[in-house]
Amino acid sequence: MSGTRETTGGIEGRLRIQVKVDAGMVSNVQLDSQRPVNSGALLEGRSVGDALDLLPRIFSLCGVAQTAAGLVAVEHALRVSLTPPQIAARQMLVAAEALEQTVWRITVDWPTCLGMQPDVAGIRDLRRLLRGLGMHMFKAIPWNRVGGSHLVPDPIELVKTIDAVAQHAAWILFGDAAPQLDDHRSFERWLGRQHQPGPAALDYVRDQGLAAFGNSPVDLLPTAPDTGFFAQQLAKDVDWSFCTHPHYHGNISETGALSRLVDHPLVSELRDRHGNGLLTRLAARLVETNHLISKMRSCVDDVSDDMGTTTNNESGQGISVIDTARGVLVHWVEITDNIVNRYRILAPTEWNFHPRGPLIQGLEGVNAQVGEALDKNAGLLINALDPCVGYELNIVEH
Amino acid sequence: MCLAIPSKVMEVKDDRVIVERYGERLEVNTGLMTEPLTVGDYVVLRARTHVVAKMDPQAAREALLLFNELAERLADDIEFKSDHEAP
Numbered sequence: 001m002s003g004t005r006e007t008t009g010g011i012e013g014r015l016r017i018q019v020k021v022d023a024g025m026v027s028n029v030q031l032d033s034q035r036p037v038n039s040g041a042l043l044e045g046r047s048v049g050d051a052l053d054l055l056p057r058i059f060s061l062c063g064v065a066q067t068a069a070g071l072v073a074v075e076h077a078l079r080v081s082l083t084p085p086q087i088a089a090r091q092m093l094v095a096a097e098a099l100e101q102t103v104w105r106i107t108v109d110w111p112t113c114l115g116m117q118p119d120v121a122g123i124r125d126l127r128r129l130l131r132g133l134g135m136h137m138f139k140a141i142p143w144n145r146v147g148g149s150h151l152v153p154d155p156i157e158l159v160k161t162i163d164a165v166a167q168h169a170a171w172i173l174f175g176d177a178a179p180q181l182d183d184h185r186s187f188e189r190w191l192g193r194q195h196q197p198g199p200a201a202l203d204y205v206r207d208q209g210l211a212a213f214g215n216s217p218v219d220l221l222p223t224a225p226d227t228g229f230f231a232q233q234l235a236k237d238v239d240w241s242f243c244t245h246p247h248y249h250g251n252i253s254e255t256g257a258l259s260r261l262v263d264h265p266l267v268s269e270l271r272d273r274h275g276n277g278l279l280t281r282l283a284a285r286l287v288e289t290n291h292l293i294s295k296m297r298s299c300v301d302d303v304s305d306d307m308g309t310t311t312n313n314e315s316g317q318g319i320s321v322i323d324t325a326r327g328v329l330v331h332w333v334e335i336t337d338n339i340v341n342r343y344r345i346l347a348p349t350e351w352n353f354h355p356r357g358p359l360i361q362g363l364e365g366v367n368a369q370v371g372e373a374l375d376k377n378a379g380l381l382i383n384a385l386d387p388c389v390g391y392e393l394n395i396v397e398h
Numbered sequence: 399m400c401l402a403i404p405s406k407v408m409e410v411k412d413d414r415v416i417v418e419r420y421g422e423r424l425e426v427n428t429g430l431m432t433e434p435l436t437v438g439d440y441v442v443l444r445a446r447t448h449v450v451a452k453m454d455p456q457a458a459r460e461a462l463l464l465f466n467e468l469a470e471r472l473a474d475d476i477e478f479k480s481d482h483e484a485p
Contacts, residue, residue, distance in 0.1 A: 011420070011469050012401045012446075039401070041471050042464060057461060060402035060442045060450060108448075120429030120448070127430065388400050390445045 011036060015353055015391040019378060021368045022398045029363045031355055035389055037243040040331075040343035048074055051340045052144050061388055064097040065324040066331075066345075067144050073331040074146050077318025080311045086148030088302035089137045091295065092158075094322060096130045099169065099292040101325035102257070102285055105383060106198035107172055110282070113379040114204055116197050122172035129168060132161045133296075137303055148308030158300050166293045173198060173289060181287050184269040199286060201380060205278045208371035214362035214381040215275035219251050220259035221328055221351065231319040234332035234344040243346050245354060254358040255327025255351045256386055257284040261291070276358070278377070281384035314338040326386045327351060352385040359385050400445055403465050404458035407439045415449065417441060 013035035020028040039058060043051035055070045056063035068090045075082060103126055108118040134141055136157040139150040170178045179190035192203050205211060229249060233242045247253070258276060261267045261284045270280040319332045327348030334342040353359055362381060368374045374395055382391055405417035405424070415435055416425050427448045428435060435441065435449070440458035442451045453461070 011465055011472065012403055036401070036468060036472055038471060039468060042468055054464070057457070058402060058464065059400065061400035061444055063402070104444075120427060124430045124432065128432070388445075390447070 013389050015349075015382075015387055015389060016394070017359070017378075017382070017391060018394045018396065019363060019374070020396050020398065021374065024367065024369045026363050026366045026368050026374075027398075029360045031353060031360055033244075033350075033353055035347075035349065037345075037347075037350060038240050040243075040345040043070075043333075043340050043343040046340055048078075048146065048335060048338050048340060051343070052146070053142075056142070056144070061101065062097060062324050062326075062329070064093050065322055065329055067142075068094050069320045069322040069329050069331040069345075070333075071144060071146060072320030072322065073318045073333045074335065075311075075318065076320060077316035077333050077335050078146065078311045078313040079316065080147050080309055080313075082148055083306050083309065084302055085151055085153075085304045085306040086308060088299040089143070089148075089151055089153070092137070092299035092303065093134060093143075094324070095292045095295040095299070096133050096165075098323070098325040099165070099289060099296070100127055100130055102289055102292065103169055103173065103198075105325075105386060106201075106285060106289070107196075108198075109383045110201040110380065111197035113383055114201060114376060116200065119172055119197055122168075126165065126168055126172065129161060129165045133158065136161060145308060147310050148306065150308065151303065151306040153300075153303040153305070155300055155303070158303070159297075162293065162296050162300065165296070169289060169293065172196065173286070181266055181283070181290065183265050184273075187266055187270075187283065202279065202282050202286075204371075204376075205282060205380065208377075210277070210371050210377055210380075211270075211274040211279035212277035213366060213370065213377055214281070214359075214384070215277040216254075216358045216362035218276075218358040218361055219248070219253045220262055221248055221253045221255040223260055225321060225328060227319050227321050230321065230330050230346070231317070231332060234319070234330070234346065235317065235334070237344055240344075243344055244350060246346055246350050252354050252356050253351055254385075255348050257281070257288040257325075259327070260284075260323065261287055276362070278380055278384060282380070285384065324348060326388055347388060348386070349388045353387055400443075401465065401468075402442045402451075402461065404440045404453055404461050405443055406458075407435050407437055407441060410435060410437060415441070417443070417449075 016032040018030045052070050055066045059066045104123050107122055111118045137153045139152045143149040175196050180186045258281050267284045270283055274280050315336050317334045322329045330346040332344040371377045405419040407415045408418050409416040414425055440453040441449045444450045
């Protein structure tokens with residue numbers, strides 16, 4: 001049997017999620033992912049430079065993270081040591097993109113789920129501010145050179161830009177009532193007092209008794225996973241099966257804000273009370289906005305004039321593991337005589353939307369009658385787990 | 399991992415446009431754009447809901463060739479998997 005996908009929706013792929021409800025309970029959840037996990041094949045047979053040029057052109061949502069992951073994997077393969085300023089510059093850009101994506105989820109997708117007006121203008125202005133960061137660091141854009149690009153940072157402009165980003169993000173997320181998201185008591189005091197469209201989802205979750213909705217026993221990926229394990233699995237992933245249904249040492253796992261912030265005082269306390277339910281997950285996303293801005297600030301101190309490094313090596317295997325808004329992004333590459341022989345990309349969506357992953361296990365068995373409507377609640381859970389493609393949710397009542 | 403597939407603007411409404419790609423039509427939000435869009439422009443979408451960037455026509459043509467290649471590889475991959483499936 002062979003198959004072609006008739007529409008671009010097919011090339012891009014979608015998640016089709018079918019939820020069956022029996023006697024008021026979710027009895028079964030089926031997930032069909034049509035995502036093209038073999039997009040790394042587009043890079044194979046090309047020169048390393050051409051392949052790296054293609055990455056930001058292939059991916060529209062996370063082009064910076066994909067580019068950085070590609071560079072690090074290639075540098076690992078060719079045994080290039082990156083200087084600390086180059087590492088910091090890339091980390092700042094990756095954090096900036098993650099901030100944009102996270103704020104987008106909160107201010108556009110969460111309200112849309114609940115039938116509220118999203119703040120599209122707010123995210124448009126945030127994108128405009130974030131665009132300045134690269135220009136204040138690199139002598140020329142693009143910056144996707146193996147070994148690093150020519151850095152001539154302007155720390156004053158960088159700090160001004162990050163200040164403006166922080167101020168704007170705080171406004172569109174919290175209005176004039178920015179909370180201390182440090183502990184449960186201050187979080188509870190803040191809940192219900194603000195009216196920005198994104199965080200209003202947290203009010204909905206608390207008021208409708210959905211704090212523990214979607215709790216699942218799925219393991220969280222560690223913050224510093226075993227890259228050797230990924231390299232071993234991806235090197236032998238001839239049929240893309242590991243990229244399609246990944247596991248971590250045999251265990252189905254979850255990645256994203258919750259797994260990164262599991263030790264944060266507020267997230268930890270919410271998890272003790274509600275497990276990995278909606279309130280914990282959405283709060284982790286909010287907390288992460290502050291962490292990403294702090295990450296950007298910390299990078300400023302480490303960025304300085306630097307020409308980058310070079311290499312004479314032309315062959316090798318390499319891997320990179322990068323934190324993105326949606327979770328861990330893994331690239332693996334095999335290079336022979338400066339040509340990309342094999343390339344594998346393992347994206348966060350494949351962890352969180354695994355057929356036995358946190359979405360499925362979180363929905364199975366839940367009370368379908370809690371809250372206003374199951375489609376809203378399930379939609380929030382899907383958005384909390386943050387797929388990088390669109391989805392169709394179909395609820396069938398028996 | 400949302401793919402940057404070029405979509406052609408077919409119709410412009412207030413804060414939305416109708417775009418077409420590979421024969422599929424979508425109505426999407428343009429609130430993120432700071433520059434006006436006109437019929438015939440190529441744009442990139444986020445998750446089939448919002449326009450996130452305008453592309454120059456040459457870059458769009460090159461990208462379409464790339465995604466055509468991906469579509470072919472997808473078909474080959476389905477065939478590959480099918481050939482290796484247990485009976």
